[in-house]
Amino acid sequence: RKPKTLLAGVSGRARPGRVLAIMGPSGSGKTTLLNSLAAQMDKAPGLVLQGEVYVNGEICNQSMASMRKGYVRQEDTFYSQMTVRETLRFVARLKLSPEVPYEDKMAVVESLIKKFSLAKCADTIIG
Known part of the structure; x- marks a missing residue:
């Protein structure tokens, strides 16, 4: 199979203490972007992250990858009939x-x- 670029030249800013919404049509790469930022690319078999992820202007290293972050995955992980x-x-x-x-x-x-x-x-x- 020929490799396909899913995201290229993506940049953005998340301000401290603020909620950030990433919106776009189906298939636009929202989940891929979030998975790469949250170091969850292993959840997407066959996808490879190339390039760098920067946090506060610095390349995200292992210690930054473990920093506190919240990420609600796309799939529901709750059973609606249970408490x-x-x-x-x-x-x-x-x-x-x-x-x-x-x-x-x-x-x-x-x-x-x-x-x-x-x-x-x-x-x-x-x-």
Whole structure:
């Protein structure tokens, strides 16, 4: 297959403490751009990042790649018929090691609910 350039000459600015929206028509490269900025290109098999990503005018290195950032992926990762607590329990049982006792997994869930101030909505259905 002939290689295809998905993004070229892209630049932008995100100001501290502000929300940034990246909008465009389907297939315009929004997800590819976000995956490259969030160092998530491994989530896109067959795609290769060439060139540099700059943060604050400097080439993004390994320590910058781990900096705090928020990124909501395009795919829904929640089950609309489950509550917040049920969803966290489900994910804990899937993602945490089988060696971790069930009680410890549930303690992690409750800790996350508290940490993210979700107590008021923990038993609310997501959808």
